[in-house]
Amino acid sequence: MTNCVLCKDNLKPEEGKLIWRGDDCRVILVNHPDLPGFCRVIWHRHVAEMTDLSYGEREHIMTLVFAVEAAIRHVMHPDKVNIAALGNMVPHIHWHVIPRFKDDACFPGSAWSTRTQEPKESAIEVRRKKTQELPAAIKAAIANLA
Incomplete structure (x- = not known):
């Protein structure tokens, strides 16, 4: 598919940072101003639905999603982790792995909900600093799968 934002390999800094590629x-660390630590696990081939993948491929991507979740929990210590695969806007298999905190902008709603509160900038800054540890933690979690 042409013009799919998830098919492209070259990310602009405002879009995020490639952490790991198999x-x-x-795995991409998304540059989200309100949700530091937000990651995406993206299937390379342009496939719209999980059932378009073989059983082994489904197992593979979910194993990676869970490794990313574990790394986020270890580094970020969130109150909750949201895992979502929507694909309504971009029909290309990708999973969102999002650390959530009770004081984040949309809590307890989804990451795409209307803002319900203004988080303290100091709390966001602490989380941004913690995201610097995520690439190594995610790579280690994935390496430990082998």
Whole structure:
């Protein structure tokens, strides 16, 4: 598919940072101003639905999603982690792995909900600093899968 934002490999800094790339998937640290630590696990091939993948491929991507979740929990210590695969805007398999905190802008709603509160900038800054540890933690979690 042409013009799919998830098919492209070159990210602009405002879009995020490539953390890990394997044969079938990659992990991106999303540059989200309100949700530091937000990651995406993206299937390389342009496929719209999980059932378009083989059983082994489904197992593979979910194993990566859970490794990313574990790394986020270890580094960020969130109150909750949201895992979502919507694909309504971009029909390309990708999973959102999002650390959530009771004081984040949309809590307890989804990351795409209307803001319900203004988080303290000092709390956001602490979380931004913690995200610097995420690439190494995610790479280590994935390496430990082998």
